[in-house]
Amino acid sequence: MRKKTRFTFIVDRSNRTAFATLVASLEGICEDPFLRLIRPEEFAALDLGSSPDLIDIVGFSTMTATFDACVGLLRRLKMHKHGPNLVTMCGGSHATGRPLEVLKSGFDYCCVGEGEEVLRRLVVNLQSYGKVGEVPGLLRLRDGKLDGSSRSPCVEIDSLPALPLRRKFPTYIEIGRGCRWACAYCQTPRIHGRIERFRSARSVEMVIAKYKEFGMRDFRLLLPNALGYCSTETRVTNCDAIEDLLARACKAADGGQVYLGSFPSEVRPDYVTPEAIAVLRRYVANRRLVIGGQAASHRILKDIQRNHTVEDIRTACEIVQGYGFRATVDLMFGFPDEDAQAREETFAFMDELGRKGIVFNMHFFMPLPGTPLAASSPSFLTPEDRRRLDRLASGGIVRGGWRRQEEIARQWVLGRQDKSQCP
Numbered sequence: 001m002r003k004k005t006r007f008t009f010i011v012d013r014s015n016r017t018a019f020a021t022l023v024a025s026l027e028g029i030c031e032d033p034f035l036r037l038i039r040p041e042e043f044a045a046l047d048l049g050s051s052p053d054l055i056d057i058v059g060f061s062t063m064t065a066t067f068d069a070c071v072g073l074l075r076r077l078k079m080h081k082h083g084p085n086l087v088t089m090c091g092g093s094h095a096t097g098r099p100l101e102v103l104k105s106g107f108d109y110c111c112v113g114e115g116e117e118v119l120r121r122l123v124v125n126l127q128s129y130g131k132v133g134e135v136p137g138l139l140r141l142r143d144g145k146l147d148g149s150s151r152s153p154c155v156e157i158d159s160l161p162a163l164p165l166r167r168k169f170p171t172y173i174e175i176g177r178g179c180r181w182a183c184a185y186c187q188t189p190r191i192h193g194r195i196e197r198f199r200s201a202r203s204v205e206m207v208i209a210k211y212k213e214f215g216m217r218d219f220r221l222l223l224p225n226a227l228g229y230c231s232t233e234t235r236v237t238n239c240d241a242i243e244d245l246l247a248r249a250c251k252a253a254d255g256g257q258v259y260l261g262s263f264p265s266e267v268r269p270d271y272v273t274p275e276a277i278a279v280l281r282r283y284v285a286n287r288r289l290v291i292g293g294q295a296a297s298h299r300i301l302k303d304i305q306r307n308h309t310v311e312d313i314r315t316a317c318e319i320v321q322g323y324g325f326r327a328t329v330d331l332m333f334g335f336p337d338e339d340a341q342a343r344e345e346t347f348a349f350m351d352e353l354g355r356k357g358i359v360f361n362m363h364f365f366m367p368l369p370g371t372p373l374a375a376s377s378p379s380f381l382t383p384e385d386r387r388r389l390d391r392l393a394s395g396g397i398v399r400g401g402w403r404r405q406e407e408i409a410r411q412w413v414l415g416r417q418d419k420s421q422c423p
């Protein structure tokens with residue numbers, strides 16, 4: 001018997017943008033009340049899996065740092081809600097990197113890669129045949145092994161809006177996907193591929209105009225390398241495309257604020273040119289630009305395959321400040337084989353540029369699933385490193401979540417040793 005399908009997506013701050021694009025892709029196929037977005041604490045009060053003519057699909061999305069919490073939530077859900085019509089599914093960066101672990105932790109299905117086509121195909125299968133069937137990118141366990149075809153093809157993102165248009169779901173506006181670079185610690189090119197795809201300026205303008213009607217005032221454009229928008233050549237910014245995008249975005253925002261190049265985006269230092277920064281200065285509301293530096297040691301930059309130099313970071317900061325922006329440089333400690341000398345070079349760099357008003361966002365390395373460094377171990381900070389970072393933080397030169405991230409990385413590495421049977 002064919003049954004109706006109802007999606008319930010469990011949304012928190014860390015997965016909101018991912019769910020926004022998924023919901024946008026389902027518009028016209030699956031609507032209220034068959035598509036629900038809830039907060040984690042809300043599922044207990046919901047009817048799930050109890051209706052005989054309705055399949056309830058509960059969707060989770062998680063990254064590595066939130067995976068344990070996500071599994072805890074799944075267990076609570078299964079304690080209260082069960083039955084043959086309840087199906088649980090997990091996607092996101094962790095699911096893409098470690099599908100076997102995700103399935104062994106209790107999810108019925110795991111979505112690897114981009115989820116839009118997976119969900120659309122799933123709806124068609126359920127509506128046509130009453131069962132999940134074969135869906136590229138959707139895996140399950142059979143006899144303890146992964147079963148299903150590999151990932152779905154990359155989505156043509158410009159054919160779908162960045163945010164849902166029929167319901168208000170404000171979050172960052174994704175303007176592109178994929179990254180031609182392949183930094184060894186980063187999941188982006190492993191999830192979305194190395195062919196960069198961009199939303200057209202018209203599509204971004206249309207979404208902003210709609211959300212302006214919804215009452216949104218701040219529009220934060222999301223791209224891993226913000227100055228790479230519509231770039232067709234390595235390290236060549238497409239200033240005309242960036243200007244067209246920002247001009248349209250600001251017009252549609254109609255007095256609202258448009259942000260690009262600050263959180264959650266950043267810019268690679270080797271894309272910073274006076275022309276590109278002048279374009280940003282004319283349009284964006286942010287007065288701070290975030291430059292992805294990651295390390296100030298030549299050896300580490302080479303090891304992690306950043307393909308830019310320490311001098312590129314220094315020059316980018318000078319250009320950015322010359323145009324009246326404040327520069328924040330993203331750095332990371334804890335890379336594998338990061339020795340005292342490499343760390344000293346980064347400290348010296350922070351001392352030098354800190355005196356010129358540059359601020360550093362310090363992160364701690366995490367060996368993320370699916371990346372070339374997934375099996376490596378972080379180089380944990382020494383007590384003296386922590387003291388030096390704390391001193392820089394009290395002087396306003398360093399900020400960021402390195403303390404918490406180092407602890408998460410430590411727990412993750414310990415847990416990984418326990419789960420070493422998972423790929």
Ligand code: SF4
Pocket residue numbers: 179180181182183186187188189224225268292
């Ligand atoms: S860190 Fe940035 S530039 Fe490097 S692969 Fe990831 S998204 Fe691309």
